Amino acid sequence: MKAESAQPQGEILTYRKVQELVMGxxxxxxxxxxxxxxxxxxxxxxxxxxxxxxxxxGMGVAGIMHPVNWGIYLVNFVxxxxxxxxxxLISAILYLxxxxxxxxxxxxxxAMTVFAVMIAGxxxxxxxxxxxxxxxxxxxxxQRDLWPNFQSPLVFDFLAISTYLTVSSMFWYSGMLPDxxxxxxxxxxxxKKIYGLLxxxxxxxxxxxxxxxxxxxxxxxxxxxxxxxxxSVVSWDFALSIVPGWHSTIFAPYFVAGAIHSGLAMVLTLLxxxxxxxHFEVLISTETLESIAKTIVxxxxxxxxxxxxEYFMAWYSGNMFEWDTFIWRAVGNYAPQxxxxxxxxxxxxxxxxxxxxxxxxxxxxxxxxxVNIGMWYERFVxxxxxxxHEFVPYAWGLYAPSWVELSIMGGSFCMFFFLFLLFxxxxxxxxxxxxxxxxxxxxxxxxxxxRT
Amino acid sequence: MKQEVLGIFPYLDDLLEALAMLRxxxxxxxxxxxxxxxxxxxxxxxxRPSPVxxxxxxxxxxxxxxxxxxxxxxxxxxxxxxxxxxxxPAVPLVVVGFEMTxxxxxxxxxxxxxxxxxMPSRRLRDHYEAGFSQDRFGLLVEPxxxxxxxxxxxxxxxxxxxxxxxxxxxxxxx
Numbered sequence: 001m002k003a004e005s006a007q008p009q010g011e012i013l014t015y016r017k018v019q020e021l022v023m024g025x026x027x028x029x030x031x032x033x034x035x036x037x038x039x040x041x042x043x044x045x046x047x048x049x050x051x052x053x054x055x056x057x058g059m060g061v062a063g064i065m066h067p068v069n070w071g072i073y074l075v076n077f078v079x080x081x082x083x084x085x086x087x088x089l090i091s092a093i094l095y096l097x098x099x100x101x102x103x104x105x106x107x108x109x110x111a112m113t114v115f116a117v118m119i120a121g122x123x124x125x126x127x128x129x130x131x132x133x134x135x136x137x138x139x140x141x142x143q144r145d146l147w148p149n150f151q152s153p154l155v156f157d158f159l160a161i162s163t164y165l166t167v168s169s170m171f172w173y174s175g176m177l178p179d180x181x182x183x184x185x186x187x188x189x190x191x192k193k194i195y196g197l198l199x200x201x202x203x204x205x206x207x208x209x210x211x212x213x214x215x216x217x218x219x220x221x222x223x224x225x226x227x228x229x230x231x232s233v234v235s236w237d238f239a240l241s242i243v244p245g246w247h248s249t250i251f252a253p254y255f256v257a258g259a260i261h262s263g264l265a266m267v268l269t270l271l272x273x274x275x276x277x278x279h280f281e282v283l284i285s286t287e288t289l290e291s292i293a294k295t296i297v298x299x300x301x302x303x304x305x306x307x308x309x310e311y312f313m314a315w316y317s318g319n320m321f322e323w324d325t326f327i328w329r330a331v332g333n334y335a336p337q338x339x340x341x342x343x344x345x346x347x348x349x350x351x352x353x354x355x356x357x358x359x360x361x362x363x364x365x366x367x368x369x370x371v372n373i374g375m376w377y378e379r380f381v382x383x384x385x386x387x388x389h390e391f392v393p394y395a396w397g398l399y400a401p402s403w404v405e406l407s408i409m410g411g412s413f414c415m416f417f418f419l420f421l422l423f424x425x426x427x428x429x430x431x432x433x434x435x436x437x438x439x440x441x442x443x444x445x446x447x448x449x450x451r452t
Numbered sequence: 453m454k455q456e457v458l459g460i461f462p463y464l465d466d467l468l469e470a471l472a473m474l475r476x477x478x479x480x481x482x483x484x485x486x487x488x489x490x491x492x493x494x495x496x497x498x499x500r501p502s503p504v505x506x507x508x509x510x511x512x513x514x515x516x517x518x519x520x521x522x523x524x525x526x527x528x529x530x531x532x533x534x535x536x537x538x539x540x541p542a543v544p545l546v547v548v549g550f551e552m553t554x555x556x557x558x559x560x561x562x563x564x565x566x567x568x569x570x571m572p573s574r575r576l577r578d579h580y581e582a583g584f585s586q587d588r589f590g591l592l593v594e595p596x597x598x599x600x601x602x603x604x605x606x607x608x609x610x611x612x613x614x615x616x617x618x619x620x621x622x623x624x625x626x
Contacts, residue, residue: 015587150527150540178585185584201571201572204485211564214505215561219561
């Protein structure tokens with residue numbers, strides 16, 4: 001990968017060019033693509049079989065036990081919910097703010113959101129143990145008049161995540177309708193039939209655009225507060241307890257900022273290879289990637305500030321348990337994870353203050369990976385580090401994930417990349433209609449040598 | 453069967469010019485096809501804001517009341533008492549009410565949008581052109597107060613690259 005991006009100079013985008021580029025990416029895939037898809041699928045199957053093994057054998061195969069009863073299943077849950085955040089941020093919030101740089105990357109970011117929420121939603125079930133009775137958490141009339149406790153943050157979580165999955169997936173699908181129609185109109189045979197069904201008969205009439213554009217605006221308006229609420233609710237899973245290190249009023253904004261931070265990093269992690277493989281340099285410009293990097297600087301600073309404030313609050317509160325937990329985080333058994341977190345999440349993004357680094361694909365990719373790793377460790381430090389070192393020294397204990405937990409985690413990453421690879425080849429990865437709109441409608445007045 | 457004419461335009465400004473002339477001269481505009489959302493087209497047609505908004509409002513209110521109602525009913529039915537907290541407690545209800553407002557408001561908007569857009573539909577209109585989703589604008593009109601030849605002439609003069617007579621006779625291209 002070249003250190004400096006190479007955006008073709010002087011290449012003029014037209015409607016036709018946009019169409020060719022995006023649909024070119026949907027051409028018949030090569031052997032390498034299927035090999036990578038196959039590897040991811042095998043990883044997914046392996047992770048699924050490990051989950052099956054856990055169900056058949058019992059939760060003892062996982063490393064979780066007193067005092068750390070929430071291990072990396074919950075770490076992964078929070079990590080994937082965080083990853084899911086930026087898709088909606090880029091798609092909905094930046095849409096409302098009319099930020100033009102979102103146009104070329106919104107679709108891929110939305111896809112990332114949908115897949116990440118799907119995977120995040122699996123982890124509470126994996127952690128549940130007896131997954132076949134998961135429906136007990138759903139509010140429904142039953143013979144014993146048992147209802148979920150609506151005061152519980154776990155029920156908040158169920159409502160928030162299921163709402164987020166529904167909204168983000170339908171927001172993604174609705175945004176694709178005009179593009180699916182464009183693909184339908186350019187293909188033949190079975191592909192035409194499939195895209196015809198998926199496009200729901202979209203024809204681009206003025207009445208359809210009238211209702212669609214209004215609905216899309218309202219979808220964005222709904223998704224924006226939802227995205228803030230979802231990670232706030234996730235943070236309350238922790239903050240509403242009394243565990244030192246969790247019981248904090250800053251958790252909601254702290255988690256939201258962290259989620260956006262990790263999500264933006266994952267967007268870069270996915271977009272940089274996508275851009276190169278599909279030759280999207282014209283569509284996804286270096287300026288767009290630079291804008292993401294600038295936003296990562298902002299979120300990194302907020303995250304760093306949150307880390308500092310957590311320490312200040314622990315010290316200033318005079319609560320010895322709280323303060324001891326935070327001291328232990330920095331120098332105790334999980335200190336390496338803590339310092340990886342600080343370096344990757346706070347210090348590494350500061351490199352983006354340099355314009356040269358912001359415009360280098362290699363640096364962008366490397367720092368994005370670092371932030372992803374750092375954000376995973378942040379959740380590990382918060383969840384595991386706090387439970388391992390609660391109030392009573394007799395109850396302190398350490399946790400290390402078992403091979404089953406690590407395998408299921410690996411399977412979740414394989415599932416994510418498997419779904420994203422399928423998306424990249426079979427659906428329009430860049431919103432053609434929005435790109436065309438951003439280019440401006442073709443006008444004879446701008447066309448040289450035409451009728452006067 | 454009424455005569456209809458389809459004009460295909462490569463340029464938006466030509467289409468807007470045709471729309472203005474048609475409205476002025478009494479042609480009846482049936483449908484405009486576009487590969488992109490264009491406020492200019494909607495303005496030229498005098499379109500009003502979509503009624504989808506009403507469904508959004510009703511769905512949101514329904515979700516709020518439904519969410520709060522379910523949670524309150526649950527508390528009263530189950531009599532789940534937590535010390536020092538009222539039954540039902542106010543604060544947790546906010547989360548339930550909020551999420552259900554978003555969920556039902558969103559779904560009401562989605563379903564209403566589909567209904568108003570006449571989707572899903574398996575058949576495309578006979579005169580639909582693949583170019584309408586790519587880089588061409590379409591204008592379907594009835595002559596209205598205009599003579600047929602006058603309408604054809606008007607569309608060509610406005611910049612239509614192709615004009616077709618539809619229904620009642622074999623499609624003619626010019």
